[in-house]
Amino acid sequence: xxxxxxxxxxxxxxxxxxxxxxxxxxxxxxxxxxxxxxxxxxxxxxxxxxxxxxxxxxxxxxxxxxxxxxxxxxxxxxxxxxxxxxxxxxxxxxxxxxxxxxxxxxxxxxxxxxxxxxxxxxxxxxxxxxxxxxxxxxxxxxxxxxxxxxxxxxxxxxxxxxxxxxxxxxxxxxxxxxxxxxxxxxxxxxxxxxxxxxxxxxxxxxxxxxxxxxxxxxxxxxxxxxxxxxxxxxxxxx
Amino acid sequence: xxxxxxxxxxxxxxxxxxxxxxxxxxxxxxxxxxxxxxxxxxxxxxxxxxxxxxxxxxxxxxxxxxxxxxxxxxxxxxxxxxxxxxxxxxxxxxxxxxxxxxxxxxxxxxxxxxxxxxxxxxxxxxxxxxxxxxxxxxxxxxxxxxxxxxxxxxxxxxxxxxxxxxxxxxxxxxxxxxxxxxxxxxxxxxxxxxxxxxxxxxxxxxxxxxxxxxxxxxx
Amino acid sequence: xxxxxxxxxxxxxxxxxxxxxxxxxxxxxxxxxxxxxxxxxxxxxxxxxxxxxxxxxxxxxxxxxxxxxxxxxxxxxxxxxxxxxxxxxxxxxxxxxxxxxxxxxxxxxxxxxxxxxxxxxxxxxxxxxxxxxxxxxxxxxxxxxxxxxxxxxxxxxxxxxxxxxxxxxxxxxxxxxxxxxxxxxxxxxxxxxxxxxxxxxxxxxxxxxxxxxxxxxxxxxxxxxxxxxxxxxxxxxxxxxxxxxxxxxxxxxxxxxxxxxxxxxxxxxxxxxxxxxxxxxxxxxxxxxxxxxxxxxxxxxxxxxxxxxxxxxxxxxxxxxxxxxxxxxxxxxxxxxxxxxxxxxxxxxxxxxxxxxxxxxxxxxxxxxxxxxxxxxxxxxxxxxxxxxxxxxxxxxxxxxxxxxxxxxx
Numbered sequence: 001x002x003x004x005x006x007x008x009x010x011x012x013x014x015x016x017x018x019x020x021x022x023x024x025x026x027x028x029x030x031x032x033x034x035x036x037x038x039x040x041x042x043x044x045x046x047x048x049x050x051x052x053x054x055x056x057x058x059x060x061x062x063x064x065x066x067x068x069x070x071x072x073x074x075x076x077x078x079x080x081x082x083x084x085x086x087x088x089x090x091x092x093x094x095x096x097x098x099x100x101x102x103x104x105x106x107x108x109x110x111x112x113x114x115x116x117x118x119x120x121x122x123x124x125x126x127x128x129x130x131x132x133x134x135x136x137x138x139x140x141x142x143x144x145x146x147x148x149x150x151x152x153x154x155x156x157x158x159x160x161x162x163x164x165x166x167x168x169x170x171x172x173x174x175x176x177x178x179x180x181x182x183x184x185x186x187x188x189x190x191x192x193x194x195x196x197x198x199x200x201x202x203x204x205x206x207x208x209x210x211x212x213x214x215x216x217x218x219x220x221x222x223x224x225x226x227x228x229x230x231x232x233x234x235x236x237x238x
Numbered sequence: 239x240x241x242x243x244x245x246x247x248x249x250x251x252x253x254x255x256x257x258x259x260x261x262x263x264x265x266x267x268x269x270x271x272x273x274x275x276x277x278x279x280x281x282x283x284x285x286x287x288x289x290x291x292x293x294x295x296x297x298x299x300x301x302x303x304x305x306x307x308x309x310x311x312x313x314x315x316x317x318x319x320x321x322x323x324x325x326x327x328x329x330x331x332x333x334x335x336x337x338x339x340x341x342x343x344x345x346x347x348x349x350x351x352x353x354x355x356x357x358x359x360x361x362x363x364x365x366x367x368x369x370x371x372x373x374x375x376x377x378x379x380x381x382x383x384x385x386x387x388x389x390x391x392x393x394x395x396x397x398x399x400x401x402x403x404x405x406x407x408x409x410x411x412x413x414x415x416x417x418x419x420x421x422x423x424x425x426x427x428x429x430x431x432x433x434x435x436x437x438x439x440x441x442x443x444x445x446x447x448x449x450x451x452x453x454x455x456x457x
Numbered sequence: 458x459x460x461x462x463x464x465x466x467x468x469x470x471x472x473x474x475x476x477x478x479x480x481x482x483x484x485x486x487x488x489x490x491x492x493x494x495x496x497x498x499x500x501x502x503x504x505x506x507x508x509x510x511x512x513x514x515x516x517x518x519x520x521x522x523x524x525x526x527x528x529x530x531x532x533x534x535x536x537x538x539x540x541x542x543x544x545x546x547x548x549x550x551x552x553x554x555x556x557x558x559x560x561x562x563x564x565x566x567x568x569x570x571x572x573x574x575x576x577x578x579x580x581x582x583x584x585x586x587x588x589x590x591x592x593x594x595x596x597x598x599x600x601x602x603x604x605x606x607x608x609x610x611x612x613x614x615x616x617x618x619x620x621x622x623x624x625x626x627x628x629x630x631x632x633x634x635x636x637x638x639x640x641x642x643x644x645x646x647x648x649x650x651x652x653x654x655x656x657x658x659x660x661x662x663x664x665x666x667x668x669x670x671x672x673x674x675x676x677x678x679x680x681x682x683x684x685x686x687x688x689x690x691x692x693x694x695x696x697x698x699x700x701x702x703x704x705x706x707x708x709x710x711x712x713x714x715x716x717x718x719x720x721x722x723x724x725x726x727x728x729x730x731x732x733x734x735x736x737x738x739x740x741x742x743x744x745x746x747x748x749x750x751x752x753x754x755x756x757x758x759x760x761x762x763x764x765x766x767x768x769x770x771x772x773x774x775x776x777x778x779x780x781x782x783x784x785x786x787x788x789x790x791x792x793x794x795x796x797x798x799x800x801x802x803x804x805x806x807x808x809x810x811x812x813x814x815x816x817x818x819x820x821x822x823x824x825x826x827x828x829x830x831x832x833x834x835x836x837x838x839x840x841x842x843x844x845x846x847x848x849x850x851x852x853x854x855x856x857x858x859x860x861x862x863x864x865x866x867x
Contacts (some may be wrong), residue, residue: 003312073388074431076423079407086277125240166302173304173395174411183308187396199309203301308844351563352635355552355577355626371566445569449611 007196023201030178030205033171034164037100041107041160046153049115053149054141058099062116065092069109074167078102078174106167107160114156118149150167151221158213165206179205241417252406256425259344259402260439262393266322267445270329270382275375277330278337288338295331296317303328303389307396329382338370357410373445380437387430403429472504472666474632474722475525475727480534480625489809493532493690494520501734502683504633505664509681511671513714518670522636524670526555538634553577556627556635556665562619563816564611570596570622571607577630595625617648624656625732628663635667640759642671674715678722686711700726717806720840725806729797732839734820734829739764742771742787747821750779758830762819768826770796794818797831807836 010016017023023153081098122145130140142174146153170178182198245252281288290437298306306324314320344367352362394404401408410418477500483493495517502508510518513602523529525536527548536543545553559648564573574595575588583591596603599621611619614795627635657680660667665833671677672792677684678699688695688703688710695707703723706712717723738761740749753761753776763771764783772790795809810818810833820828 002367005361070428073391075388075391075394075404075407076426078417079411141311149273162300166304169302169304170395180304183304187308195308195312199305202305205306206300207297208303210297305669345561345563345566347559347561347563348565349563350528351557351559351623352565354528354552354557354559356549356551356580358549361580364564436827445567445613 002147003192003196006193007200009198010197012192018232020035020199023197026177026181027201027205028175030165030168030180033100033176033178034168036160036166037103037164038107038157040100041104041111041164043119043161044104045108045111046115049112049153049156050119050141052112053116053119054137054145054147056120059116062113065109066113066177069106074102074106074163075170077105078167078170081105096171096176099167099174103167103171104166106163110156110159110163111153112156114159115149118156119145121152122148122184137150142201151217154213154217154220158210158217160211162210165202165209169202178205240420241415245421246294252421252425255401255403256429258400259390259426259429262318262321262325262390262402264381264402265318266325266329266386267379267383268324270326270333270386271379273326274330274333274337274378278336278341281334281338282341289332290332295327295334298327299331301457303392304395307392311396316399318400320388320396320398321393325386326391332382332385333378336374336381337371340374340378341367342376345415346369346375349414373441373448376441376444380434380441383433384430387426387433391426407434458857471631471633472664474504474537475502475557475634475666476500476540476580477521478535478537480521480524480531480536482517482524482529483532492554493691495524496532498565498687498691498693499533499697500685501695502666502668503668506682507660507667507669507680508685509669509671509677510685510687511677511681512687512694513689514672516687518672518687519638520691521687522638522668522670525563525634526552526557526833539544553580553630554632554634554778556630556632558623558627558637559759560638560639562623562643564619564622564626566611569610570601570614574626574627576626577632582631591629593627596622598628598659599625601625616644617652618642618643620648620652624659633666635665637667637669639671640669641676642673675722675725678725685788686714688714698801700856717800721804724805724807724840725802726840727803727822729801729803729806729831732793732803732831732835735832735835737762737815737827738831739768739818739827740785741766743784745846746780746783746785749774749785750776753779758817762827763787764827767824769829770821771826778802796821796825798823799828803836803839807833 001039019025049062052062054193075169077147078098081101119141127140131143167182168176168178169183171223172178179198179202182194182201186193186198250389277291283289284429286454303324306327307320307343314323328386348366348370349362352366357366390402391407392399394408398405403422406422406425407419410420465592476532477498480498481493484494497519498521501509510521512518513757515530522531524531525538525543529545530544546605564570565576565734568576568839570591571589576585576592578588588712592607593603596606599851601618601621606618606622611622614622618806623640623668627637641652644652669680671680672806681699683697684699684702686697688694695702695711700723702711702834703715703719703726706715706719712719735758736751738749738756740761741751741764749761753774759776759780760773765772771787771792772793774785775791779785779788794815795813795818797806797809797820799822801809807819810816810831817830817832820831822828
């Protein structure tokens with residue numbers, strides 16, 4: 001129990017906020033790393049998911065991705081990428097490339113699946129009506145489907161982001177930066193105050209992100225729709 | 239690239255770690271189910287508790303597992319408790335949501351008919367509600383199993399005695415020995431898929447009434 | 458001794474009386490000043506009779522029904538079964554002795570039809586062999602072939618079949634009282650009518666006391682020995698035999714609920730067999746034409762009915778169309794009116810006559826032989842006899858309305 005208290009005290013100590021290993025730095029590393037991975041994943045996954053949803057083609061891909069995403073543990077993904085990148089990663093620090101790749105790989109399925117499902121759930125008759133009125137495909141996508149599917153899509157982004165934050169934490173054990181360092185270093189040195197400081201900070205970051213995105217998701221649901229959130233790509237906790 | 243000779247030489251190590259992996263996962267899956275079933279029964283009696291309970295388990299689910307594992311190290315050392323407590327907590331969200339959904343999936347008219355015919359509340363729960371909730375419960379066990387198998391991997395970062403298949407990955411990385419990494423990774427994924435398939439089969443086996451979809455006669 | 462535990466099918470069926478004594482149900486959430494769900498309901502149902510509770514939605518009919526097996530408890534008042542207050546009995550025992558059929562049936566999806574049907578016997582602890590026997594009997598009773606249906610699951614049955622299973626299940630322990638809440642509401646009209654008729658036939662055998670809830674006044678009139686019309690606020694508007702309710706509605710509400718066409722509805726209470734059929738002149742092909750014409754002219758009705766050797770109708774011959782000499786042939790006959798059977802209700806008969814746009818329908822027996830005629834005036838006359846209501850009849854006989862048309866050849 002002293003470790004927990006020690007953790008809080010450690011965080012409140014101003015000196016621990018400065019420097020290369022300070023809270024400020026680590027936090028920014030973690031957030032930056034995660035954000036980059038999420039954006040990279042979105043850049044690929046969003047267009048693909050929206051396209052699959054809108055046209056309905058390659059739907060089997062979306063469905064199977066859901067299952068795959070659930071079954072493959074992130075650690076395993078990282079591990080499998082590791083040996084491949086061993087040769088290339090020396091200058092960035094051993095762990096960055098595989099961790100980054102793992103994060104992106106794990107973030108893609110939930111985004112695709114949710115983008116697909118979100119669009120699919122838009123009333124097909126309404127879409128037909130839109131076509132009948134003369135709207136072009138792109139207009140249908142942006143004006144009709146997207147606004148309705150937005151909450152579900154954001155739900156996918158939310159799942160992906162939480163995944164990524166968790167994977168980034170793991171990455172610290174492979175030599176990247178971020179808040180996970182406190183966990184890794186703390187265990188190695190048996191500095192339990194540091195461990196708990198890390199636990200508190202990581203938990204705080206993860207929960208805050210989740211709550212913020214949940215709020216965004218709720219705000220984006222137009223009042224006319226009452227869609228419950230779905231754990232569609234129920235990503236394994238990491 | 240893969241050193242098959244190493245694999246052949248170390249089959250018993252691999253077997254041991256696989257067994258350890260299954261054992262650690264199984265404990266959490268079973269304990270988690272028992273705890274969650276109890277919670278679900280409580281929620282069935284007091285529906286107001288659904289939001290708080292799923293809220294708390296939801297928050298727990300968000301926290302990266304490595305954080306929960308390392309958090310327990312100062313308290314419970316490197317014992318099996320350190321492994322199992324977080325693993326069980328992570329299953330709660332999956333279980334509670336699905337078991338409650340299972341109970342709610344029983345059609346209202348079935349419950350009304352049962353009450354009207356003279357079922358006592360206890361018999362109704364045992365003979366009607368639980369059997370009909372089984373498909374969703376088995377589904378929950380399936381998801382929880384796959385998820386837990388993945389999480390057990392992370393234990394390797396804490397130390398070697400509870401490492402299970404994660405041991406091969408961590409060791410393989412620190413000794414630059416890709417074969418070990420692949421063994422660990424591939425086997426863990428295989429285990430997850432196998433568990434998934436097994437529960438799908440179980441689900442199908444114990445619910446004959448969902449399979450009976452012969453052509454219906456006209457009135 | 459708990460009900461339903463020792464009955465064997467060959468003993469005379471027992472039925473209880475059901476009595477509502479000033480039963481009221483008010484919910485805690487009801488705003489003060491608004492009427493409760495059920496208000497001071499009192500009525501007596503004799504043993505072996507079907508009492509239908511009918512009324513618009515929200516009138517408290519289902520609530521009243523559910524107070525009998527205590528799925529809902531009355532706020533005040535008593536419900537007596539064979540003179541015993543239901544509230545004093547053990548609720549589980551009580552329910553196992555009352556058959557309960559609801560609209561969506563509520564069959565247990567995870568059990569076979571056989572298991573579903575013998576649910577109450579199982580709860581009562583009947584031995585396995587006896588349960589199997591009973592399942593066979595019950596399925597036969599409701600018209601489902603046991604060998605085919607016993608091992609199927611509810612999802613494999615159609616809506617009508619499931620309803621039958623629901624009724625069978627309610628009858629399993631031979632309860633002296635049955636509660637039925639819109640049991641035939643969820644099927645299409647054709648199936649519904651068949652189920653209603655079969656159920657009435659079953660009731661002729663079993664003579665149980667039945668409380669039946671429906672919102673359909675036509676169903677109430679058809680099924681009920683006694684009808685209790687309820688109105689909003691859970692009050693009893695009128696209680697009596699269907700003929701009474703139709704003939705003498707006790708209030709504006711009842712008159713409106715029964716419908717402005719209650720005269721027509723009363724027609725469904727009488728059958729063609731209740732009428733004295735009008736005789737008709739008949740002849741066979743090959744009979745002498747002149748003689749036949751003589752007979753036809755002597756009869757007020759201007760047509761002769763040509764029949765075959767088994768007295769089955771072939772067609773009408775107008776009195777002006779007879780050849781002056783020679784024999785009658787089939788070609789002389791014109792297309793026929795509807796054929797009616799004696800069991801048809803007057804409402805159906807009138808409906809067929811109007812549809813065919815004729816004045817007279819031919820009543821035939823089961824073999825198809827002619828028995829006589831039914832005319833629109835006969836039906837109207839019958840109406841006048843039973844009610845003295847002249848406006849309906851006048852409308853019916855209004856010459857301007859064109860109902861008095863000649864037969865098909867006009």
